[in-house]
Amino acid sequence: ERDRIAVIPGDGIGQEVVPAAVEVLEAVGDFEFVEADAGDAVKAETGDALPQETYDLAAEADATLFGAAGETAADVILPLREAVDSFVNVRPAKAYPGVDALRPETDLVFLRENTEGVYSGHEDRLSEDLSTLTRVVTTSASERLAEFACDYVTDRADAGETPGFHVAHKANVMRETDGRFRDAVVGVADERGVDTDEVLMDAVATHLCLEPETFDVVVCPNLAGDVLSDLAAGLVGGLGLLPSANVGPDRALFEPVHGTAPDIAGDGVANPAATLFSAAMLLQYLGHDDAGERVREATEGVLADGPRTPDLGGDASTEDVTAAVVDRL
Amino acid sequence: ERDRIAVIPGDGIGQEVVPAAVEVLEAVGDFEFVEADAGDAVKAETGDALPQETYDLAAEADATLFGAAGETAADVILPLREAVDSFVNVRPAKAYPGVDALRPETDLVFLRENTEGVYSGHEDRLSEDLSTLTRVVTTSASERLAEFACDYVTDRADAGETPGFHVAHKANVMRETDGRFRDAVVGVADERGVDTDEVLMDAVATHLCLEPETFDVVVCPNLAGDVLSDLAAGLVGGLGLLPSANVGPDRALFEPVHGTAPDIAGDGVANPAATLFSAAMLLQYLGHDDAGERVREATEGVLADGPRTPDLGGDASTEDVTAAVVDRL
Ligand SMILES: CC(C)[C@H](C(=O)O)[C@@H](O)C(=O)O
Ligand SMILES: CC(C)[C@H](C(=O)O)[C@@H](O)C(=O)O
Numbered sequence: 001e002r003d004r005i006a007v008i009p010g011d012g013i014g015q016e017v018v019p020a021a022v023e024v025l026e027a028v029g030d031f032e033f034v035e036a037d038a039g040d041a042v043k044a045e046t047g048d049a050l051p052q053e054t055y056d057l058a059a060e061a062d063a064t065l066f067g068a069a070g071e072t073a074a075d076v077i078l079p080l081r082e083a084v085d086s087f088v089n090v091r092p093a094k095a096y097p098g099v100d101a102l103r104p105e106t107d108l109v110f111l112r113e114n115t116e117g118v119y120s121g122h123e124d125r126l127s128e129d130l131s132t133l134t135r136v137v138t139t140s141a142s143e144r145l146a147e148f149a150c151d152y153v154t155d156r157a158d159a160g161e162t163p164g165f166h167v168a169h170k171a172n173v174m175r176e177t178d179g180r181f182r183d184a185v186v187g188v189a190d191e192r193g194v195d196t197d198e199v200l201m202d203a204v205a206t207h208l209c210l211e212p213e214t215f216d217v218v219v220c221p222n223l224a225g226d227v228l229s230d231l232a233a234g235l236v237g238g239l240g241l242l243p244s245a246n247v248g249p250d251r252a253l254f255e256p257v258h259g260t261a262p263d264i265a266g267d268g269v270a271n272p273a274a275t276l277f278s279a280a281m282l283l284q285y286l287g288h289d290d291a292g293e294r295v296r297e298a299t300e301g302v303l304a305d306g307p308r309t310p311d312l313g314g315d316a317s318t319e320d321v322t323a324a325v326v327d328r329l
Numbered sequence: 330e331r332d333r334i335a336v337i338p339g340d341g342i343g344q345e346v347v348p349a350a351v352e353v354l355e356a357v358g359d360f361e362f363v364e365a366d367a368g369d370a371v372k373a374e375t376g377d378a379l380p381q382e383t384y385d386l387a388a389e390a391d392a393t394l395f396g397a398a399g400e401t402a403a404d405v406i407l408p409l410r411e412a413v414d415s416f417v418n419v420r421p422a423k424a425y426p427g428v429d430a431l432r433p434e435t436d437l438v439f440l441r442e443n444t445e446g447v448y449s450g451h452e453d454r455l456s457e458d459l460s461t462l463t464r465v466v467t468t469s470a471s472e473r474l475a476e477f478a479c480d481y482v483t484d485r486a487d488a489g490e491t492p493g494f495h496v497a498h499k500a501n502v503m504r505e506t507d508g509r510f511r512d513a514v515v516g517v518a519d520e521r522g523v524d525t526d527e528v529l530m531d532a533v534a535t536h537l538c539l540e541p542e543t544f545d546v547v548v549c550p551n552l553a554g555d556v557l558s559d560l561a562a563g564l565v566g567g568l569g570l571l572p573s574a575n576v577g578p579d580r581a582l583f584e585p586v587h588g589t590a591p592d593i594a595g596d597g598v599a600n601p602a603a604t605l606f607s608a609a610m611l612l613q614y615l616g617h618d619d620a621g622e623r624v625r626e627a628t629e630g631v632l633a634d635g636p637r638t639p640d641l642g643g644d645a646s647t648e649d650v651t652a653a654v655v656d657r658l
Contacts (some may be wrong), residue, residue: 133464
């Protein structure tokens with residue numbers, strides 16, 4: 001039976017890069033694509049940035065490919081993460097040959113807790129002067145993330161190598177909540193024979209700049225993962241190349257880390273690389289490892305010596321780059 | 330009457346760099362120094378990382394110079410910030426000629442809210458599985474910070490230039506709390522005729538790497554300021570050079586951003602620059618603008634072409650560098 005893939009281009013360049021990725025996916029496999037709307041444009045029409053049909057589609061598809069949303073980004077992406085019951089956001093940040101990077105040594109992956117922390121969303125306006133937000137940390141969510149992280153690093157470890165990861169937190173200030181996060185993650189890793197290196201999230205920010213090569217896999221709470229992965233994007237040359245996977249137990253949602261790029265939207269020159277890398281992750285998630293590997297390699301190859309969109313100093317169109325990737329498959 | 334300065338060297342290299350700063354302060358003015366203990370060592374002796382005398386001293390001195398604390402850092406620095414009723418943490422991050430920096434264009438200042446956010450410290454263990462932290466944002470603290478920021482940028486603005494600052498926040502997720510922060514800060518700035526540029530804290534992380542020269546003064550909530558200023562430290566070559574001021578209405582506490590550096594503590598080769606820059610800020614805070622300027626310039630001069638400690642590739646001692654700074658005053 002064919003895998004069913006929900007396709008949600010969203011706003012801005014999402015409308016350009018998601019079709020590019022669909023073209024590439026069609027070149028390597030036989031999928032059922034179902035398209036749906038989300039974002040500023042559909043909100044302007046219907047009053048709702050995330051129509052129920054779109055939510056339902058993501059909630060039952062085998063995988064979802066999302067582009068970007070504008071002002072309504074949070075109204076779209078946070079519920080979509082819930083729709084796929086995503087407990088971890090996998091965010092690789094890697095510098096590619098041929099692409100200018102502040103730190104070409106960067107090659108790491110954030111495994112970001114994707115359900116709680118300050119994202120849990122309980123806010124109260126307690127008085128004219130005072131508002132509060134309830135930051136939530138559970139052992140169960142932290143352990144689920146840790147199990148995923150242990151599988152992830154174990155799969156990647158070379159024979160004979162002890163797998164390991166960094167655990168970022170701010171348990172010196174958030175003693176009870178981040179303390180719980182840290183203890184749960186380290187506890188699972190210890191049981192699984194996985195090494196852990198604890199590091200404060202502020203220190204991670206400094207050391208990512210100074211010695212990114214010392215990081216491989218970094219497990220972190222939700223907001224820490226948000227900020228630190230965007231930092232790493234700066235080290236590899238911007239958000240334009242970074243894919244991400246929101247993984248749940250039965251389904252997953254893939255999205256480029258970049259936004260709608262309103263300055264170039266509609267010009268047909270958006271760089272599709274981040275979405276193509278996201279499509280490669282989607283293929284691997286669905287078990288099509290070879291196809292995923294081919295898409296990743298072809299995209300990397302085009303980045304290294306193929307046509308380039310203007311953000312990388314070239315004058316190729318999205319379509320030129322996509323055709324070059326399809327050619328290399 | 331002489332200004333009374335509390336001196337709290339703390340642990341590790343704090344014991345080396347704080348005396349260096351006292352030597353430089355003595356060279357430019359006549360102060361009453363009163364020394365007190367804090368940190369791991371005094372905790373080992375007395376059970377208390379921050380003895381009441383030390384707290385009281387900081388709470389009544391005109392200014393305090395603090396070095397660093399080890400494991401007990403949070404137990405020392407958070408109460409000391411309260412002791413001086415500090416509502417803003419001023420954190421300049423500047424690349425210096427002669428010092429290797431990932432981004433030599435960096436020259437900016439964070440104005441970090443210093444009392445609330447996740448630092449407010451209300452945590453609860455609600456069940457075996459669940460802990461919460463109450464993140465607090467008030468309009469009054471946000472406005473107090475904004476007034477300070479407006480004064481700060483107005484003082485620095487050239488004649489005819491409209492002063493302005495960036496406001497970092499995560500109000501797309503923390504709508505009520507960071508929304509309150511943003512609205513309060515922007516509201517005060519609008520009234521004062523100060524320009525503001527709003528920017529999401531994750532986007533700041535990317536853009537600090539990609540184009541640090543586009544930032545001058547960045548106003549942010551507590552944890553955002555913690556992480557983003559440490560990021561900026563990475564851009565200018567590490568924490569070794571960064572000073573900071575915890576400013577309250579009537580007193581203030583100055584500290585290098587670096588820690589205790591246990592690997593070199595006791596060797597007499599710690600770089601005193603961050604503490605000397607902190608001492609320069611202290612002098613300016615106490616109204617000794619000329620003396621502060623002289624200390625800053627002398628320290629910059631030595632960084633540019635004077636003796637260097639091993640962290641900067643030299644083999645000078647803390648004492649050599651301090652003597653060179655005093656020579657240049
Ligand atoms: C749009 C926003 C809610 C989102 C987040 O904070 O997770 C974005 O920054 C991201 O990282 O995907
Ligand atoms: C030690 C710690 C509590 C402190 C903080 O988080 O404020 C430190 O990281 C800093 O930035 O001064």
